[in-house]
Amino acid sequence: MQPTLTELKEQRLQKLFNDCQQQVIAQIIGPFGLSTAMFEDRNGGNVTTVHNxxxxxxxxxxxxxxxxxxxxxxxxxxxxxxxxxxxxxxxxxxxxxxxxxxxxxxxxxxxxxxxxxxxxxxxxxxxxxxxxxxxxxxxxxxxxxxxxxxxxxxxxxxxxxxxxxxxxxxxxxxxxxxxxxxxxxxxxxxxxxxxxxxxxxxxxxxxxxxxxxxGEVLKTGFQQAAQMGLRQALGVLLNELVNGLFNEIKTLIKHGVEQGKTLFDEIRQRLAGVMARVLKKIPDAISQLFQGGLSGFMSNLLTFVLNGFVSTAKRFVTVIREGLIGLFKAFKIILFPPAHLTAEQALQEGLKLLSAVVMSSVGLLLQETVKTFIASVPFLLPVAEILSSALIGTLSGLLSAFIAYQIDCLFDRHGYDERFMDELISGARSGEVFAHGLLELSDSSLRNVGAYNQSIVLYQGIGQAYGSAGRMADATLASLERTVTQTHEQVAKSVATIEYIASSQRDIEDFLGTL
Incomplete structure (x- = not known):
């Protein structure tokens, strides 16, 4: 049974809360965490171009x-x-x-x-x-x-x-x-x-x-490929670890320690479960290692090509590197959808990835401004870099999750409209079948009316024939009556003749007898 629009909205709201957690953790660990620790981006990129x-x-x-x-x-x-x-x-x-x-x-x-x-x-x-x-x-x-x-x-x-x-x-x-x-x-x-x-x-x-x-592009490209691949792999494992710990702590607080166990045993068991889930993510981490490596090499090459025409500041260099991996994932899922996704679902997921890329890029460009503002407060100067990364990462994650929610709602409304249209089309088809039946019934009725008309004409012909036959019967009857009358008269004459003959015979016999 298809869910109603209200049910879909409730599902999406619950998913929004979960996505907020996922996106914030992913942003803080990835572009605003590991990248800051592993990369030292510089103005103009890693290779000096003639233009620069x-x-x-x-x-x-x-x-x-x-x-x-x-x-x-x-x-x-x-x-x-x-x-x-x-x-x-x-x-x-x-x-x-x-x-x-x-x-x-x-x-x-x-x-x-x-x-x-x-x-x-x-x-x-x-x-x-x-x-x-x-x-x-x-x-x-x-x-x-x-x-x-x-x-x-x-x-x-x-x-x-x-x-x-x-x-x-x-x-x-x-x-x-x-x-x-x-x-x-x-x-x-x-x-x-x-x-x-x-x-x-x-x-x-x-x-x-x-x-x-x-030589420099190849050298720096392979170096950045190794760093980016490692960052992506670590990001997958750390993301699973942090999310697992977060969920286990939330469950522990909600349900408490299982009866018969100490708090230490409960924590140890839950940590073991988290580590088991992290280990299951190793194949995904290896996949991300190769994808990140390719993205890192290509981002280094793209930065070099762009700096052949314009001079890009280090924040733009970071945006190119971080954005390219997101673009790679988005277009991969759109152009080559996984077996479990339809083309429309792949487009939906791809748009969500693209929105995350845009939000991360905007955040990276604004980070320097936020860092400068935080550094203007004397006692926050030592932690300005950390605070700006955490703040911008959190905001970028929340905005990415919200935009993803709006995309899901848009596709849900589209799906709901499609179901409604399917029902309308199904009703229209039923009406069409009914109308077709009525049309056939009307045609049959018209054919019956035509047959009735032909029967009436036939009956009229038969009536006329019966009338003619009646008239002929009347004439025949009158003729028969005349014939009968004439016959009676003839018979009477014959009887009279016979009686006369008989009388004459008797007279002759009497005459002869006298002789």
């Missing part, structure tokens, strides 16, 4: 890149970069051709010019991240002094060019003439040299950053 390195402050740069970050902001000092090796100079001078003019030049007058100046290479912060200049500048020097960035040119070109862009230098006007005109520079050669240099520097830096960040 170039645009954000030191707080958004990973600790291992702090020296590099500081080096990238130091004033350019050429003396700190390695000089060009003599072998490189010799290789460039050997042909005796000026790379910017194309003319033959005495090799003794040729010098190695950095197409992209050392100052510009040093001033590009991306290069410092790529080549880890916090340890040393050797790698940056090696790249800058590569032959792809060097051109052999006459010292009359190299000396005035200094750290300028080669094309800008060519357009510089001196005594009414451009440097290109004055020094007979070949624009095509200069453009080719600049393009080759820029492509080489960009390609080399990108390759170095790719190798660096790939």
């Amino acid at each position: 390195f170039e645009n954000a402050g030191a707080d958004y740069v990973a600790e291992k890149d702090q020296k590099t970050y500081a080096a990238s902001r130091e004033a350019y000092d050429r003396s700190k970069l390695k000089d060009i090796k003599q072998s490189v100079k010799d290789n460039l001078k050997a042909p005796g051709v000026d790379g910017y003019t194309g003319k033959q030049v005495d090799p003794a007058h040729l010098e190695a010019d950095h197409v992209t100046a050392l100052k510009k290479i040093h001033g590009t912060r991306k290069n410092h991240l790529a080549y880890n200049t916090g340890e040393n500048l050797d790698r940056l020097s090696e790249v800058a002094n590569n032959t792809e960035n060097l051109v052999a040119t006459h010292r009359e070109v190299n000396n005035p060019k200094r750290a300028k862009d080669i094309l800008e230098f060519a357009d510089e006007v001196v005594d009414g003439q451009t440097q290109a005109e004055r020094l007979d520079l070949d624009r095509e050669r200069m453009s080719a040299a600049k393009a080759r240099s820029e492509q080489y520097l960009e390609r080399t830096a990108n390759r170095a950053i790719l190798v660096k960040q790939t």
Whole structure:
């Protein structure tokens, strides 16, 4: 028998009280408990991105890149970069051709010019991240002094060019003439040299950053996967333990110590029962270990990708990590419902998980504000972190349970409406069957009326036939009466004739007798 709407409301209210306990404990143990103890989230995530390195402050740069970050902001000092090796100079001078003019030049007058100046290479912060200049500048020097960035040119070109862009230098006007005109520079050669240099520097830096960040993403991803998996597994076991202790204490207070047992024996027995239930949760904990590990790795990767475009504060990093595990569970249950749930029930449970994710995320974002407010009270400063976590965790759990209750009510009303509609449809179908029966009865009645009409017409025909037969019988009767009358008359005449004959016979016999 389907429960009534009132009964469903009572069931949901009781479930709301139970969910409040479950959600509050889960929030305090999970995002606002174990996570706080196990994770040290930082602005920008675990891996320094080029975006954060170039645009954000030191707080958004990973600790291992702090020296590099500081080096990238130091004033350019050429003396700190390695000089060009003599072998490189010799290789460039050997042909005796000026790379910017194309003319033959005495090799003794040729010098190695950095197409992209050392100052510009040093001033590009991306290069410092790529080549880890916090340890040393050797790698940056090696790249800058590569032959792809060097051109052999006459010292009359190299000396005035200094750290300028080669094309800008060519357009510089001196005594009414451009440097290109004055020094007979070949624009095509200069453009080719600049393009080759820029492509080489960009390609080399990108390759170095790719190798660096790939290794760091994998390393930090596996570390966070292990931490998140462990947190999820511990969360399952601790949640069962705390809930079990809570329920056993409540039962003990309500029913007291069983007769014949001491309080110590009762407590020991109940603790044993709680531990047995905790041990039964180990398979679930192992499942959560793998799910948490996958979520931890993906959240680290997602944080890295987002920081490639925007700089995320540490609270957002926490939200990404905590929210991703909830999203993973929600979409898993919606897209791949367990065998014991219908598609609608899976959607209901998925929406409840999503609401919990939203509430937890809002709570995590507000925690810093609450912590700051609590810390403003001097004697609460030492416990501000603990109090803010407990307070926000409790509120998040209560709000999550309330929203879950509203979702259940919404689906209950939907289910009640569906049952009501089913009843209406069933009644409509019964009415349809009844109407169909009436229609068939009406059709049968109409057919009977038609048959009656045909019978009446037939009866009328028979009556007319009977009338005609009656008239014919009357005529026949009249004819018979006339015939009978005539016959009587004929018989009378015959009798008279016979009597006359008989009389005549007697007369003859008498006559003969006389003779």
